[in-house]
Amino acid sequence: MRISLSWLATYVPLPPAEELARRLTDVGLEVEAVERVGAALDGVVAARILSSERHPGAEKLSVCQVEAGQGAVQVVCGATNWKVGDVVPLATPGTRMPAGHRIDRASLRGVDSHGMLCSARELGLSEDAAGLLILPADAVPGTPLARVLGIEDVVLEVNVTPNRADALSHLGIAREVAAATGAAMAYPESGLKQQAPAASSCLRVSIEAPDRCFRYAARVVEGVRIGPSPAWLAGRLEACGVRSISNVVDATNFVLLERGQPLHAFDLDKVAGAEIVVRMARVGEKMVTLDGVERTLSPDDLVIADRDRASALAGVMGGGDSEISAGTTRVLLESAWFEPTGVRRTARRHGFHTEASHRFERGVDPEGVVPALDRCAALIAELSGGTVRRGAVDVHPHRRKPLDVELPWARAGQVLGMPVSRKEARTALLALGFELRATGAKNGKFRVPSWRLDVTREEDLIEEIVRLRGYDAIPETLPAFLSDTPAQPHGALVTERARQALEGAGFSEAVNFSFVAPEDLRPLAPGGGPTGIPIRNPISADLAVMRSSLVPSLLKVLAYNRRQRVEDVRLYEIASTYHPREAGAQDDAPAREDLRLAGVATGRRHPVGWSAGGEPVDFHDLKGALEALLESLGIEGVRFVAGGATFLHPRSAATLEWTSPGGSAVALGVAGEVHPRVAAAFDLPRGVFAFDLSFPALVEAARLVRGHAGVPRFPAVLRDLAVVVANEVESRAVLEGVRAEPLVEDVTLFDVYKGAPIPEGKKNLAMAIRYRAADRTLTDSEADAAHGRIVERLKGELEAELRG
Amino acid sequence: MDLVRDLEALAEGARQSIASAPDDRALEELRVRFLGKKGELSAVLRGMGQLTPEERPRVGEVANRVRDEVESLLVRARQRIADDRLEKELQGSRIDVTLPGRRLLPRGHRHPVTRTTEEIVAIFARLGYEVASGTEIELDWYNFEALNIPADHPARDMQDTFYVDEAALGRVGGEGAVLLRTHTSPIQIRAMKRAGAPPVRVVAPGRVYRSDYDQTHTPMFHQVEGICVGPGITFADLKGTLAAFARAFFGAGTRTRVRPSYFPFVEPGAEVDVSCTICAGVGNRAGARCGTCKGTGWLEVLGSGMVHPKVLENVGFDPSAVTGFAFGMGVERMAMLKYGIADLRLFYENDLRFLEQF
Numbered sequence A: 001m002r003i004s005l006s007w008l009a010t011y012v013p014l015p016p017a018e019e020l021a022r023r024l025t026d027v028g029l030e031v032e033a034v035e036r037v038g039a040a041l042d043g044v045v046a047a048r049i050l051s052s053e054r055h056p057g058a059e060k061l062s063v064c065q066v067e068a069g070q071g072a073v074q075v076v077c078g079a080t081n082w083k084v085g086d087v088v089p090l091a092t093p094g095t096r097m098p099a100g101h102r103i104d105r106a107s108l109r110g111v112d113s114h115g116m117l118c119s120a121r122e123l124g125l126s127e128d129a130a131g132l133l134i135l136p137a138d139a140v141p142g143t144p145l146a147r148v149l150g151i152e153d154v155v156l157e158v159n160v161t162p163n164r165a166d167a168l169s170h171l172g173i174a175r176e177v178a179a180a181t182g183a184a185m186a187y188p189e190s191g192l193k194q195q196a197p198a199a200s201s202c203l204r205v206s207i208e209a210p211d212r213c214f215r216y217a218a219r220v221v222e223g224v225r226i227g228p229s230p231a232w233l234a235g236r237l238e239a240c241g242v243r244s245i246s247n248v249v250d251a252t253n254f255v256l257l258e259r260g261q262p263l264h265a266f267d268l269d270k271v272a273g274a275e276i277v278v279r280m281a282r283v284g285e286k287m288v289t290l291d292g293v294e295r296t297l298s299p300d301d302l303v304i305a306d307r308d309r310a311s312a313l314a315g316v317m318g319g320g321d322s323e324i325s326a327g328t329t330r331v332l333l334e335s336a337w338f339e340p341t342g343v344r345r346t347a348r349r350h351g352f353h354t355e356a357s358h359r360f361e362r363g364v365d366p367e368g369v370v371p372a373l374d375r376c377a378a379l380i381a382e383l384s385g386g387t388v389r390r391g392a393v394d395v396h397p398h399r400r401k402p403l404d405v406e407l408p409w410a411r412a413g414q415v416l417g418m419p420v421s422r423k424e425a426r427t428a429l430l431a432l433g434f435e436l437r438a439t440g441a442k443n444g445k446f447r448v449p450s451w452r453l454d455v456t457r458e459e460d461l462i463e464e465i466v467r468l469r470g471y472d473a474i475p476e477t478l479p480a481f482l483s484d485t486p487a488q489p490h491g492a493l494v495t496e497r498a499r500q501a502l503e504g505a506g507f508s509e510a511v512n513f514s515f516v517a518p519e520d521l522r523p524l525a526p527g528g529g530p531t532g533i534p535i536r537n538p539i540s541a542d543l544a545v546m547r548s549s550l551v552p553s554l555l556k557v558l559a560y561n562r563r564q565r566v567e568d569v570r571l572y573e574i575a576s577t578y579h580p581r582e583a584g585a586q587d588d589a590p591a592r593e594d595l596r597l598a599g600v601a602t603g604r605r606h607p608v609g610w611s612a613g614g615e616p617v618d619f620h621d622l623k624g625a626l627e628a629l630l631e632s633l634g635i636e637g638v639r640f641v642a643g644g645a646t647f648l649h650p651r652s653a654a655t656l657e658w659t660s661p662g663g664s665a666v667a668l669g670v671a672g673e674v675h676p677r678v679a680a681a682f683d684l685p686r687g688v689f690a691f692d693l694s695f696p697a698l699v700e701a702a703r704l705v706r707g708h709a710g711v712p713r714f715p716a717v718l719r720d721l722a723v724v725v726a727n728e729v730e731s732r733a734v735l736e737g738v739r740a741e742p743l744v745e746d747v748t749l750f751d752v753y754k755g756a757p758i759p760e761g762k763k764n765l766a767m768a769i770r771y772r773a774a775d776r777t778l779t780d781s782e783a784d785a786a787h788g789r790i791v792e793r794l795k796g797e798l799e800a801e802l803r804g
Numbered sequence B: 001m002d003l004v005r006d007l008e009a010l011a012e013g014a015r016q017s018i019a020s021a022p023d024d025r026a027l028e029e030l031r032v033r034f035l036g037k038k039g040e041l042s043a044v045l046r047g048m049g050q051l052t053p054e055e056r057p058r059v060g061e062v063a064n065r066v067r068d069e070v071e072s073l074l075v076r077a078r079q080r081i082a083d084d085r086l087e088k089e090l091q092g093s094r095i096d097v098t099l100p101g102r103r104l105l106p107r108g109h110r111h112p113v114t115r116t117t118e119e120i121v122a123i124f125a126r127l128g129y130e131v132a133s134g135t136e137i138e139l140d141w142y143n144f145e146a147l148n149i150p151a152d153h154p155a156r157d158m159q160d161t162f163y164v165d166e167a168a169l170g171r172v173g174g175e176g177a178v179l180l181r182t183h184t185s186p187i188q189i190r191a192m193k194r195a196g197a198p199p200v201r202v203v204a205p206g207r208v209y210r211s212d213y214d215q216t217h218t219p220m221f222h223q224v225e226g227i228c229v230g231p232g233i234t235f236a237d238l239k240g241t242l243a244a245f246a247r248a249f250f251g252a253g254t255r256t257r258v259r260p261s262y263f264p265f266v267e268p269g270a271e272v273d274v275s276c277t278i279c280a281g282v283g284n285r286a287g288a289r290c291g292t293c294k295g296t297g298w299l300e301v302l303g304s305g306m307v308h309p310k311v312l313e314n315v316g317f318d319p320s321a322v323t324g325f326a327f328g329m330g331v332e333r334m335a336m337l338k339y340g341i342a343d344l345r346l347f348y349e350n351d352l353r354f355l356e357q358f
Helices: A017-026 A170-181 A231-239 A247-259 A340-349 A355-362 A366-384 A411-416 A422-431 A458-469 A490-504 A518-524 A551-563 A619-632 A676-681 A695-701 A731-739 A780-798 B002-019 B024-035 B040-050 B055-091 B112-126 B154-158 B185-195 B235-250 B309-314 B331-339
Strands: A002-004 A030-037 A044-054 A062-067 A072-077 A087-091 A106-108 A111-113 A153-159 A194-198 A204-207 A213-222 A263-267 A275-280 A286-288 A294-296 A302-305 A310-313 A331-338 A387-390 A393-395 A404-408 A435-439 A443-447 A569-579 A592-602 A639-642 A648-659 A665-674 A689-694 A717-726 A744-753 A762-771 B137-139 B178-180 B200-209 B220-230 B256-261 B266-275 B298-307 B323-330
Touching: A002 A170, A002 A231, A017 A030, A017 A153, A017 A170, A017 B256, A044 A072, A072 A111, A153 A231, A170 A247, A204 A213, A204 A393, A213 A275, A213 A366, A231 A247, A247 A263, A247 A355, A247 A366, A263 A310, A263 A366, A275 A331, A286 A310, A302 A340, A331 A340, A331 A366, A340 A355, A366 A387, A404 A411, A404 A458, A411 A458, A411 B235, A422 A435, A422 A443, A422 A458, A458 B256, A458 B266, A490 A569, A490 A619, A490 A695, A518 A551, A518 A676, A551 A569, A551 A592, A551 A689, A592 A619, A592 A665, A592 A695, A619 A648, A619 A665, A619 A689, A665 A676, A665 A695, A689 A695, A717 A731, A717 A780, A731 A744, A731 A762, A731 A780, A762 A780, B002 B024, B002 B040, B002 B055, B024 B040, B024 B055, B040 B055, B112 B200, B112 B220, B112 B235, B112 B331, B185 B200, B185 B220, B185 B323, B220 B331, B235 B256, B235 B266, B235 B298, B235 B323, B235 B331, B256 B298, B266 B323, B298 B309, B298 B331, B323 B331
Parallel strands: A194 A387, A204 A275
Antiparallel strands: A002 A153, A030 A153, A044 A062, A044 A087, A062 A072, A106 A111, A213 A331, A213 A387, A213 A393, A263 A331, A275 A302, A286 A294, A302 A310, A404 A443, A435 A443, A569 A592, A592 A689, A639 A648, A648 A665, A665 A689, A717 A762, A744 A762, B137 B178, B200 B220, B220 B323, B256 B266, B266 B298, B298 B323
16 A cells, blocks of 8 residues: 555654665564655756847757756747746756657757756656746755655555454554554544535435445535645555545545545436345346446445445445536445455456455455544545535444453563563553553453454454564574484485486476476377366466376477587476376365376486497487496396387387286386377477376385495306297396296396397397306306206297397 | 427417417317318327337327417407407497486476475474374364464464364264364474373374465464473473574574564564575575565574463473473475575475476
């Protein structure tokens, strides 16, 4: 909210602006900006035109001698609406004009000009560009223009938190200033003069929805002449960012900004039946609001109606039908207290956020309704020449009981962690308008001021005390209790190891939005499966569903990087995917969230260097990275089984299967080349590889602390073996056949070869086998026998042929 | 004794030729020439057959001495040649030490949001906090109601909320709205309910969602929130904890300032500022106003306060017996301040050239 200091100063003495800003921030009213109104006019001063003559080289220009406080200076001027002796604005050299350019000493067609005489438009003051802005003749030359115009002011931008409805006005801020500085407040008088006949003789008010309207008070002002507001009023409003409209409307806005009470003025002659009914809208009822939009109302909307129809959305916005217009002479002025949550529902339903709804939602001062009405009626009468009818029509079905809150004297100290004396507590609360109703040895009972609807319990009183005293006074301590330092959870350790392993394998971490476009998920669900969980109010169509897979986001990031000409990319992400939960789930989480570890790789296997590199990444690079990951997590015996998922190439993908100690097969996830059609859908070429693993499955399988087997004490025997098998035979079958021999300690596949002289349709696998016995030195003949058994097994099971 | 003379001549020839042999190959030729099966020594010894039995031992003795000498000459010559070669290499041309090192794979990099989260969490872990996590699709009750933010309350404006299509989750109406959590506070509610009784000390990092997308907001961002509830926990403890955190995270010289603010789930509520990380709290750099703290010398980084008694009641704790404090911070903001990242968009573009800098 914008607070004008020249306005605020009429209620309470103020310290300098910067200090005031600090004090307000310290009591919880954060000042976000201190703005000098009129700063745009810095450098512009009043100047009297002493003499003038025609420019020797330009018919339309004059050469003027002006007095601007420091002797005569010469200025060239093109306007003609002035005479010698007038006082006009002079932009002195160095002035930055509102349009952005700088005024410098210049030579205009050979004549020196020390500045520029300005029009109102050039100064950004109005649209009037007809000639120089003529200032009052008594303005002293050299005076800054802002001071001459009386618009010199400082405006504070105060961030008022939603609990502080009481601070949404100049009087509210003044109360806080007074409490913080100890200065005395000066409340403005209403100055109300009333005349018979009584308002009640020409206006009836009834409330049909007392749970939504606790009080409705109205006055009638007659003989009103609608016209522009005086400069002081327009200036006040403009400083606060409110446009001046007319004297009557401006008066309501002035009182709103002064007291925080929204008011509404109706043209009484347009109120059918001279009757106000505060009621719920009828089903299907329509009304045109002040913004010219016809709205269909909800039965939950509270309206201010006349005999025939709704003429305002209560507490939110008025209606066009009863609007104050140039011909209005009789004004019905409304001041009311509407129930906050109802106002909020109506405002949101119709997409409004008005000065009125903002305040009613937060709760205006119930005791301020009538004083604001009186103040505004008096102001309208003063500004428009009208007279106020005697009395207010005040319907008050819901009387508020004042609230008393008990404060145990010791409690503030216990919560704050510093001593707070009874006197300190009392002084702070009294300064803020609380009344001490009773005081005992243990407790004090305080009456909450009517404008502080947010204060309801002892903790609220404690906050009041400490914010006035200043949070700086509270010491810094650390909680005094023993920590039993729980062990790092297994899941956290697995996460850290997994990250390290992948980063070691060259994968960088991506963090993507959890929401994607439904189309992003579609290539992954070619059968028309589910495409994410929709957001009801997405911020854009690209971010409309909660993703059911991490892969599309990663593919999009790959594509993005490729567009930036970054082509060797390996990325991983650990994040949740979102799914409808299964029936019968135990907890009350509304959705199932599966943590996944996914990654993508494309580009070159190694960076191109001066000695090697440049081959493209392939499936086995990805597999190697995953093997390194599994090894770092201590997960053993994972089988890569051909066939992955629909988003992967059907012939170039695998499922990772792990057998739990209990013997059940667990699918950890899939890895492979991204299906060429999926890649194309993401504007990616061939040669993109991806994996997608279940993180909880990895956590379950991980063995971070393993036993060890010592080191072998007896020598090994090494033998190579080369066999030819059909292409379809998986290498794993061959290797498993080798490992089935008990004396085999390890086998390394070091070559796979197809082509002459190997027959068509076959391949040669060359292996290095290490034989070892744990308890003795193996003899050559034992090793030869084992080797022979392997050859026989491979021949028998896989139709392998031995190669020399 | 011709044979003895021949042997001496052989030895003398070997001495000279071995001394001048230039390389290993020449040495090997000399070894074959003198000591080989068909070499000179063998040829001489073949003449032994004609010797008298008395002469044989003497000639044999000379022959052995000559063989030993030639063999040791060869060994020394090999050593000499190896030494010469090494010396030559040591004095010879240098390798190009400026050629780039050979790397199989550049290391991968951790995202700055994750790094920053880990740094924050590690500090609180050292202070004895446990790490908790929770679901991102949440029930209205955990995200708002339990935190003293009832429906139709203006405080809901502080957090523009994304709502989830309940039908897609198989829910029927009337079970309470389902939303994307707007803060990680629901984790704390669940943690307190799970614990059943104080003390509870947890930090809750995670993704959060608010419907706001511009220069300074992304619709998804990250928070770390924490809560410390137990008997006798005070506002002074809150100040001390967060001051300790700020020093650990931003550096030992960091100052903190606590001022009143409002969050519905705390009372009293506080905003915590730290001295500007760029201008060290001075407000200007080299005479110009500091753009990071806008000249104030302070940066707003944490929201906090004493846990509202209604929140304690909502999880079944007795507010007259226990108190607690809560705090929360935005990870992206912390990362921006710590690493000097000026543009929020960088976090979610995942441009490798950005990620590689961490």
